[in-house]
Amino acid sequence: MPRIKVKRTSTVTDMTAMCDVAALLLTFFILTATAKQPEPLAVSTPSSTYEFKVPVENNAILTIGQGKVFFEVAGQKVKARTLELIGQQYNISFTPEEVKKFSLVASFGVPVSGLKSFLALDGGERMKPGVQTGIPTDSTDNQLNSWVLQARTATAEVNSQPMRVSIKGDSKEEYPVVKKIIDVLQKQKVNKFLLVTNAEARRK
Amino acid sequence: MAELNTGGKKATPRVDMTPMVDLMFLLVTFFILTTSISTPQAMDIVKPDKDDNNKDNRLELKASKTMTILLGKNDKVAWYMGEAGATAPTYENLSQVEKSIIENRKVADASGVKGEFVVLVKPTSGSNFKNFVDIMDELEILKVKVRQIDDDNILDSEKESMKSQGIL
Numbered sequence: 001m002p003r004i005k006v007k008r009t010s011t012v013t014d015m016t017a018m019c020d021v022a023a024l025l026l027t028f029f030i031l032t033a034t035a036k037q038p039e040p041l042a043v044s045t046p047s048s049t050y051e052f053k054v055p056v057e058n059n060a061i062l063t064i065g066q067g068k069v070f071f072e073v074a075g076q077k078v079k080a081r082t083l084e085l086i087g088q089q090y091n092i093s094f095t096p097e098e099v100k101k102f103s104l105v106a107s108f109g110v111p112v113s114g115l116k117s118f119l120a121l122d123g124g125e126r127m128k129p130g131v132q133t134g135i136p137t138d139s140t141d142n143q144l145n146s147w148v149l150q151a152r153t154a155t156a157e158v159n160s161q162p163m164r165v166s167i168k169g170d171s172k173e174e175y176p177v178v179k180k181i182i183d184v185l186q187k188q189k190v191n192k193f194l195l196v197t198n199a200e201a202r203r204k
Numbered sequence: 205m206a207e208l209n210t211g212g213k214k215a216t217p218r219v220d221m222t223p224m225v226d227l228m229f230l231l232v233t234f235f236i237l238t239t240s241i242s243t244p245q246a247m248d249i250v251k252p253d254k255d256d257n258n259k260d261n262r263l264e265l266k267a268s269k270t271m272t273i274l275l276g277k278n279d280k281v282a283w284y285m286g287e288a289g290a291t292a293p294t295y296e297n298l299s300q301v302e303k304s305i306i307e308n309r310k311v312a313d314a315s316g317v318k319g320e321f322v323v324l325v326k327p328t329s330g331s332n333f334k335n336f337v338d339i340m341d342e343l344e345i346l347k348v349k350v351r352q353i354d355d356d357n358i359l360d361s362e363k364e365s366m367k368s369q370g371i372l
Contacts, residue, residue: 015221022228029235046334048341050247064333166246171334175275175327178336179355186254194246195337 039063039107040132041070043170047200054196058161060151061196062144063107065170067177068134069144070109073151073163079103081154082147086112089146094119109134112143137184145184152188168196247340251353266319269312273301273323273339274362276371277330281339285312288359295369298335302342309348322350326358330372 043065054061056074063070073082080103087094090112094102101119109132110118118126125131137144148165155163165185169178182193267286274282274293281301282293285308296304305323312321323343327336343351366372 012220015225019221019225019228022225022232025232026228026235029232033235033238045244046337048245048247048337049345050245050341052246052248054244054246168244169333169337171332171337173333174329175331175333175336175355176329178333179327182251182355186251189253191251191253193249193251195249195340196244196246197337197341199245200341 041065046171047198049200059164061166063168070107071147072107076103077158078154082151085150166194270322271308275327275331275335280371320350323348324352326354
């Protein structure tokens with residue numbers, strides 16, 4: 001019987017092209033990924049099945065943990081404007097350099113009086129424990145109220161959009177602490193909030 | 205100058221790229237997975253306006269269609285239907301309250317009284333943030349349309365009964 005001759009080809013393929021593609025994808029993902037900002041107040045948020053992304057713009061995040069509250073408003077321009085407004089309110093003049101530094105700060109928790117010395121520190125020292133004591137929320141000196149109010153004004157000025165308020169609370173945080181913060185917001189007629197949570201699979 | 209001669213035959217410059225490709229794809233996968241997961245989700249919450257002068261803020265609730273859930277210590281809840289004190293509160297774990305909500309809604313819908321089934325959530329000082337998020341999430345999953353958060357008007361009778369069960 002005549003045998004069909006099967007031509008044997010080498011199984012070795014040139015992987016160089018594939019390697020190029022992989023490297024390109026990798027570079028793309030590294031560059032587009034937003035680096036996670038180091039947080040001065042680490043909180044573990046509770047999980048929920050809500051599928052609503054935290055807005056990137058026109059948003060202020062109040063981080064609540066260990067009885068302290070930290071503040072952040074989205075957008076560098078908005079941040080800069082907020083600091084100017086706060087400076088006007090508390091009669092502190094910030095240099096353009098300080099405003100620029102502040103516009104790069106993510107979440108922070110220092111009283112207004114300590115803001116200048118806080119901005120003078122470098123990034124690593126700001127994260128040290130004990131440096132950031134939280135924003136005062138006492139009824140006599142309610143700076144959180146001012147921050148939220150000025151951030152809303154700044155967002156309205158810069159982006160001409162209303163600002164949303166997100167609350168990023170620690171799961172273990174006692175409710176009265178959260179209530180105190182919400183009450184501050186409700187005094188400003190902010191009745192809608194976003195609670196930041198982790199994604200959780202929906203049970204069926 | 206004398207040149208180094210490493211044998212007459214030239215080695216092929218071909219390198220096996222397979223392990224490198226493997227590594228690359230592993231890294232790509234890692235980046236895809238970590239970037240999509242790290243975007244936090246948010247829960248939309250509306251609290252009742254505190255302005256008492258505004259008449260629109262007063263919502264009339266049907267007693268037979270209102271379920272009040274009090275959040276207490278150690279992931280425990282107390283719930284009752286209708287007005288406070290009319291029926292004795294039931295004490296449960298937060299994880300079990302889902303069933304009670306479903307049952308109460310069934311009874312309320314069958315009663316024929318007009319109006320929506322309302323759940324009133326009252327987080328007390330004993331509860332933590334997670335309890336609050338959990339119960340709001342539960343109501344969203346069960347599609348309870350009318351839900352109210354009330355953390356100002358926790359009645360003394362409610363506090364007493366919760367204290368007696370050691371959950372406040």
